[in-house]
Every structure is written in structure tokens, then in C-alpha cells.
Amino acid sequence: MCEWQRKVSAYLDGMLLPDEIAAVVAHLKVCDECRKAMTEWQQIRRQFLMESLPTSPAMIAATLERLEREGAFKTSNLRSQIQRLDLWFTRSDIAFRAAMAVAVLVTLLLANSAAPVLRARDAFQAKIQQAIRLIPLIHSNESEQVNRR
Amino acid sequence: MLERCRKGDERAWAEIVNRYWGLAFRVAYRILRHKEEAEDAVQDAFVQVYLALRNFRHQSQFRTWFYRIVVNCALARLPPSPVESLDESREIELVERAHEDPESVVLAHERSQLLDWAIQQLPPDWRTVFVLRELEGLSYAEIAEVLGIPIGTVESRLFRARQRLRQLLKPLLSDG
Numbered sequence: 001m002c003e004w005q006r007k008v009s010a011y012l013d014g015m016l017l018p019d020e021i022a023a024v025v026a027h028l029k030v031c032d033e034c035r036k037a038m039t040e041w042q043q044i045r046r047q048f049l050m051e052s053l054p055t056s057p058a059m060i061a062a063t064l065e066r067l068e069r070e071g072a073f074k075t076s077n078l079r080s081q082i083q084r085l086d087l088w089f090t091r092s093d094i095a096f097r098a099a100m101a102v103a104v105l106v107t108l109l110l111a112n113s114a115a116p117v118l119r120a121r122d123a124f125q126a127k128i129q130q131a132i133r134l135i136p137l138i139h140s141n142e143s144e145q146v147n148r149r
Numbered sequence: 150m151l152e153r154c155r156k157g158d159e160r161a162w163a164e165i166v167n168r169y170w171g172l173a174f175r176v177a178y179r180i181l182r183h184k185e186e187a188e189d190a191v192q193d194a195f196v197q198v199y200l201a202l203r204n205f206r207h208q209s210q211f212r213t214w215f216y217r218i219v220v221n222c223a224l225a226r227l228p229p230s231p232v233e234s235l236d237e238s239r240e241i242e243l244v245e246r247a248h249e250d251p252e253s254v255v256l257a258h259e260r261s262q263l264l265d266w267a268i269q270q271l272p273p274d275w276r277t278v279f280v281l282r283e284l285e286g287l288s289y290a291e292i293a294e295v296l297g298i299p300i301g302t303v304e305s306r307l308f309r310a311r312q313r314l315r316q317l318l319k320p321l322l323s324d325g
Contacts, residue, residue, distance in 0.1 A: 009304070013307075015304065037315065040319075041311045043322050044283075044311070044314050044315065044318060045284070047264060047321070048179075048264060048268075048283065048284055049284060051264060053175060053178055053179075054178070054184045056174060056184070059174070059191070060167060060170050062188075062192065063166050063170065063191065063192050063195050066196060067195060067196065068159075070196050070199060072199040073157050073158075073162065074158075
């Protein structure tokens with residue numbers, strides 16, 4: 001093996017200083033063995049890069065699930081939004097039921113407490129009606145007295 | 150984004166996993182040459198990131214730090230010694246066919262088998278350096294940081310890996 005091959009390997013990776021590069025380039029012009037080695041290293045790299053790797057489309061989701069199991073997610077934007085929405089609906093539902101219950105209760109209470117008021121109102125209205133009916137009667141009595149005079 | 154991951158933000162984690170999953174799988178698969186093992190190694194790597202994230206202080210780039218974790222998780226899943234190797238007759242057959250006409254006779258599947266076999270003959274240390282340099286394109290300095298070894302060792306392992314692969318794949322390359 002040519003002793004320059006190690007330098008050629010470093011040259012291939014751009015790891016040499018300018019004067020070393022010049023020396024290796026000059027050597028490559030005259031050394032078939034080193035040229036062949038360099039060409040074959042490049043071919044090997046191409047062979048590996050040409051390979052198609054297997055695909056794992058479901059693995060990103062699986063990785064996230066694993067992270068979740070390991071406790072990596074303390075806050076979940078999407079989940080917390082759904083939870084907040086769900087909570088809001090739950091709270092609204094409870095609030096609606098409570099409001100309905102209060103409304104029914106208030107209605108019942110009002111119905112009970114309004115009964116004497118309504119009775120008083122009716123009695124008052126009846127008295128007013130009665131008073132109105134007496135007004136023409138009084139008026140006609142006064143007219144008769146005037147005529148007699 | 151890392152700060153959000155630290156706080157346990159699921160959306161930030163989804164971004165990190167989406168961005169780095171491909172890189173992690175590529176490295177793990179090329180070290181392990183086994184799909185399911187590589188997938189498990191990648192999952193292990195992300196869990197390691199989660200567990201170690203609180204100690205990550207941005208002294209190194211996240212990408213370099215992440216490479217280190219993936220490489221370690223992949224190496225941890227390597228069998229103690231090469232368990233999968235081509236039997237001798239199959240190896241000779243593949244090599245002979247490759248020698249006849251590397252472009253058309255050797256099917257991609259067979260070429261892949263040959264590359265599998267060749268890379269599995271490399272010691273894990275050499276294999277890792279080869280994958281990071283030749284297939285991931287990391288610089289010597291980055292590889293040295295990922296693996297925690299001197300740059301000289303990177304250069305030495307890479308040269309040896311190249312020479313060994315050249316010997317193993319010689320018939321495949323001789324006409325190329």
C-alpha cells in the first residue's frame with residue numbers, strides 16, 4: 001500500500017493545508033494506486049448513498065405516543081383547547097340547568113306570594129267600579145233638588 | 150422551541166420529532182442495518198432527549214447533541230458480535246455477479262445485501278465514523294464532538310473503514 005493513501009483520504013475530506021493539498025495533487029498525478037483508491041472510496045460512498053432506505057410513515061406518531069407515555073407533555077395546546085371547550089360546555093350545561101331551576105322556583109314563589117296582592121287588587125278594582133256606578137245616581141238626585149226649587 | 154419542549158408543550162415536541170425523525174432514522178438504520186431496530190433506537194433517542202433536555206445548556210448545537218444521542222442509542226442496540234452475515238456461497242455468488250456487470254446484473258436488492266454484509270464487517274467504531282462522514286457529511290470536528298474523540302482518531306477510523314470496505318467490495322467496484 002502506498003504510504004500517501006492516508007493523506008489522500010484526508011485530501012478527499014478537505015482536511016489538508018494548502019501546501020499539503022499541492023503535494024497530494026502532485027502525487028495523484030503519478031500514483032495509479034492512490035488514484036484508484038480515491039476513485040473506489042468515492043464509488044463506495046455513492047453505492048451507499050444510492051440505497052433507498054425503508055420508510056416508516058407511522059413512526060412519527062408512534063414516537064409522539066411514546067413521549068406522551070414517558071410524561072413529556074405537560075401542556076397540550078390542542079388537547080387543552082378541547083378540554084377547555086368541553087369544560088365550557090359542561091359548565092354551560094350546569095349553568096343552564098341551574099338557571100332553569102331558579103326560574104321555576106322564582107315563578108312558584110311569585111305565584112304564591114302574589115295571590116293576596118291579586119285578591120286585594122281585585123277588591124280594590126271592585127270598589128272603584130262600584131263607586132263609578134254611584135256617580136250618575138248622585139248626579140241625578142242633585143238635578144231633581146234643583147228642579148223642585 | 151427547546152424551551153417549549155422543556156415546559157412539556159406537545160406542539161413543540163411534534164415539531165422537533167417531525168424535523169429530526171428522518172435524520173435519526175437514517176443514522177440509526179445505517180448503523181444497525183435493521184429497520185425495526187432502527188425505529189426502536191430512534192424512539193429511545195427521543196426519550197433520551199426528553200430526559201436530558203433539562204441539562205442541555207446550548208454549549209453544543211442541538212443537532213450535534215442529537216447525533217450523539219442517536220448514535221449511542223443505535224450502538225446500544227447492536228448485537229455483541231455480527232450475527233447476520235451472508236453464507237460463503239451466497240457471498241461468492243453475489244460478488245461474482247457483481248464482477249460480471251455491476252450496473253445491470255446486480256439488482257438493487259442484491260447490492261443492498263452486499264452493502265449490508267460489508268458494513269456489518271466493520272467494527273462499530275469505524276462504522277459510526279464512516280456513516281457520519283460519508284453518508285451524513287459531518288466534518289471531522291463535528292464527528293469528534295459527537296463521539297467525544299480526538300480529530301486524529303476520526304481520521305484514522307475513517308481511513309481504516311474505507312480501506313476495509315474497499316477490500317470487501319472490491320469485486321463490486323473493480324469495473325466501476
